[in-house]
Amino acid sequence: MEAAIAVRGAPARWRLGGPLWLVVPALVLLATAFIGPILMLLSRSVLDPDLTLRHYILIFSTPAYLRVIWISVEIALVSTAVCLAAGYPTAYVLSHTRGALRAALLGLVLLPFWTNILVRVYAWIIVLQSRGAINLLLMDELGLIDHPLKLVFNYTGAIIGMVHYLLPPTILILDSTMRSVDQRLVLAAESLGATPRRAFFRVFLPLTLPGIRAAAVLIFIMGLGFFITPALLGGRQELTMAMLINHEFTELINWGFGSALAVVLLSLTLAGLYAYYRLQRKMGTPARGGLHG
Amino acid sequence: MKLRQSFNRVARGAALAVAMAILPSAPALAQSKTVVFAGWGGSIQKAQREVFFNSFEKETGIKVIDVPDVQLAKLQAMVDTGNTQWDVVQALGMWIPQGAKANLWEKLDFGVIKKEGIPPSLVDAWSIGNSTYGMVLAYNTKAVKGHPPTSWRSLWDTKGIPGARGMFDGPRYTLEAALLADGVAPDKLYPLDVDRAFKSLDKIKDQVAVWWKQWPQVPVLLASQELTMSLTSNTRINSVRKTENAPVDLSWNQSLMTVDFLAVPRGAKNRDNAMKLVQWMNDPKRQAELAKLTGIGPGNTDALQYLSDEQKSELASYHYQKGEMVLFDNAWWAENEQAMTQRWNQWKLQ
Numbered sequence: 001m002e003a004a005i006a007v008r009g010a011p012a013r014w015r016l017g018g019p020l021w022l023v024v025p026a027l028v029l030l031a032t033a034f035i036g037p038i039l040m041l042l043s044r045s046v047l048d049p050d051l052t053l054r055h056y057i058l059i060f061s062t063p064a065y066l067r068v069i070w071i072s073v074e075i076a077l078v079s080t081a082v083c084l085a086a087g088y089p090t091a092y093v094l095s096h097t098r099g100a101l102r103a104a105l106l107g108l109v110l111l112p113f114w115t116n117i118l119v120r121v122y123a124w125i126i127v128l129q130s131r132g133a134i135n136l137l138l139m140d141e142l143g144l145i146d147h148p149l150k151l152v153f154n155y156t157g158a159i160i161g162m163v164h165y166l167l168p169p170t171i172l173i174l175d176s177t178m179r180s181v182d183q184r185l186v187l188a189a190e191s192l193g194a195t196p197r198r199a200f201f202r203v204f205l206p207l208t209l210p211g212i213r214a215a216a217v218l219i220f221i222m223g224l225g226f227f228i229t230p231a232l233l234g235g236r237q238e239l240t241m242a243m244l245i246n247h248e249f250t251e252l253i254n255w256g257f258g259s260a261l262a263v264v265l266l267s268l269t270l271a272g273l274y275a276y277y278r279l280q281r282k283m284g285t286p287a288r289g290g291l292h293g
Numbered sequence: 294m295k296l297r298q299s300f301n302r303v304a305r306g307a308a309l310a311v312a313m314a315i316l317p318s319a320p321a322l323a324q325s326k327t328v329v330f331a332g333w334g335g336s337i338q339k340a341q342r343e344v345f346f347n348s349f350e351k352e353t354g355i356k357v358i359d360v361p362d363v364q365l366a367k368l369q370a371m372v373d374t375g376n377t378q379w380d381v382v383q384a385l386g387m388w389i390p391q392g393a394k395a396n397l398w399e400k401l402d403f404g405v406i407k408k409e410g411i412p413p414s415l416v417d418a419w420s421i422g423n424s425t426y427g428m429v430l431a432y433n434t435k436a437v438k439g440h441p442p443t444s445w446r447s448l449w450d451t452k453g454i455p456g457a458r459g460m461f462d463g464p465r466y467t468l469e470a471a472l473l474a475d476g477v478a479p480d481k482l483y484p485l486d487v488d489r490a491f492k493s494l495d496k497i498k499d500q501v502a503v504w505w506k507q508w509p510q511v512p513v514l515l516a517s518q519e520l521t522m523s524l525t526s527n528t529r530i531n532s533v534r535k536t537e538n539a540p541v542d543l544s545w546n547q548s549l550m551t552v553d554f555l556a557v558p559r560g561a562k563n564r565d566n567a568m569k570l571v572q573w574m575n576d577p578k579r580q581a582e583l584a585k586l587t588g589i590g591p592g593n594t595d596a597l598q599y600l601s602d603e604q605k606s607e608l609a610s611y612h613y614q615k616g617e618m619v620l621f622d623n624a625w626w627a628e629n630e631q632a633m634t635q636r637w638n639q640w641k642l643q
Contacts, residue, residue: 239638
């Protein structure tokens with residue numbers, strides 16, 4: 001709690017000037033090497049070569065492209081939900097351990113982060129395919145099923161791959177929020193007669209809500225931009241915006257249309273961020289947690 | 294005021310530093326003892342280094358800088374900004390007409406480059422065919438249980454030869470296979486009857502287990518019997534068959550021959566050296582050496598005389614000569630790929 005108060009007090013001092021100048025080099029670099037080029041690229045979506053809206057009209061008048069937008073959003077939403085459901089208990093355990101055990105658990109969470117994404121994807125194919133490790137275990141070793149489960153090259157495969165990628169950041173965000181919760185509040189609730197279950201749901205969970213919201217938004221935004229994972233682990237129907245954009249730019253050299261798709265994706269991302277800040281304000285909690293602290 | 298002046302000075306200094314870092318130094322340009330080759334990278338480029346570049350450097354004293362990940366989009370960006378960094382480009386067949394339309398190529402110097410041995414369909418003003426591949430029907434020999442597939446019709450015949458099918462997730466090659474399977478004569482394949490192709494694809498749409506996107510996926514899936522048969526490229530199948538002894542084989546009948554061309558981008562800084570390197574890579578003996586190392590067919594068919602029957606039988610150029618293959622039509626695809634991709638995406642999401 002002390003840490004949170006200190007952070008909240010900080011902006012007052014910043015407004016006096018001085019330290020703010022320290023971010024100028026970073027801003028200049030971002031503006032010239034990132035924001036400028038991106039704006040130039042995105043302007044191609046309406047200037048190809050003259051002012052035109054035809055790329056946007058094509059996107060919003062073609063059912064297939066609308067479907068791709070929806071598929072991208074849906075896959076990102078489902079992955080986020082699975083990540084939160086799987087990440088919350090893990091982060092709970094992680095935030096309640098100390099010392100060597102915590103370091104070891106943290107290492108396990110971070111391990112996939114250090115592995116190349118293509119290596120991970122091909123490893124998942126080996127594990128999930130019809131003669132893969134999981135199906136062989138269920139069929140030959142345990143005899144639970146007669147026919148192999150279809151775990152890859154479809155919706156299931158795409159979600160498994162994406163959750164694997166997005167789970168570590170989810171856990172890290174939730175962990176940082178949970179560690180900033182004052183455990184004495186939970187103890188106080190229990191000493192006043194609350195069962196551990198009640199203390200969790202009435203005290204601990206509400207205190208971690210900002211972290212859950214931060215994780216949800218960040219993971220959803222990351223999930224919107226995926227293309228390798230759904231391309232290789234998904235099936236015919238798992239076509240995302242990022243896959244289309246990649247194809248338009250590198251294969252078809254159709255930069256105008258590719259830029260228009262990128263603008264739509266960027267708008268969805270910004271809409272997600274806007275929703276997050278609105279939500280944080282409405283809930284009466286200043287935006288903090290994983291995204292900021 | 295003072296602050297702004299000093300800021301301007303800093304800004305100018307920074308701009309100069311950036312410019313110096315980006316621009317090549319003048320002496321290097323004047324001598325032009327280098328040539329930059331852009332190719333696919335990986336094992337292919339390693340073999341090209343061994344067969345072409347090392348000997349070229351020794352013979353001419355011109356250093357070959359070979360860079361990977363050649364892409365038409367990158368080339369377009371370079372030419373558009375007047376900063377062409379590549380001198381010789383290994384180009385996917387379609388890039389030649391696409392690039393010609395966008396004025397990305399220099400004319401080849403046929404005083405330096407010899408056309409002998411190159412089939413007329415593989416050479417034009419901007420490019421010369423250098424390597425050939427087959428888009429073939431490959432299969433797992435155990436999974437087909439004594440009924441090896443003989444044409445694209447076998448891929449559609451899911452009752453006759455049961456088992457999981459694989460298809461390239463894109464209209465290229467797939468539309469051709471669909472038409473050939475539907476009975477279109479190979480010499481009447483182009484221009485493609487697109488409606489008929491999609492109707493033919495409808496018949497196996499739901500039987501296809503994997504719509505793959507990356508070439509390395511297919512040999513793995515065939516070798517592990519995740520797939521029974523699939524469209525794929527001949528070089529990868531031959532390499533897993535030989536190096537890993539995997540139970541896979543392929544049918545050349547009705548397969549498509551695709552060709553990689555060599556071309557010189559507009560504004561290439563070492564244009565003369567580029568022409569020399571193209572001719573060096575055009576040499577039949579050296580192309581035969583590359584074929585032995587990689588299984589990539591020679592663009593120059595004179596190369597075949599330096600190879601044994603067994604070596605030849607693995608090369609697309611040889612099967613094309615025998616009349617078993619159809620030449621992939623780069624011009625048709627350059628004209629139609631955008632429309633086809635759009636239709637493909639609509640079709641596959643339905």
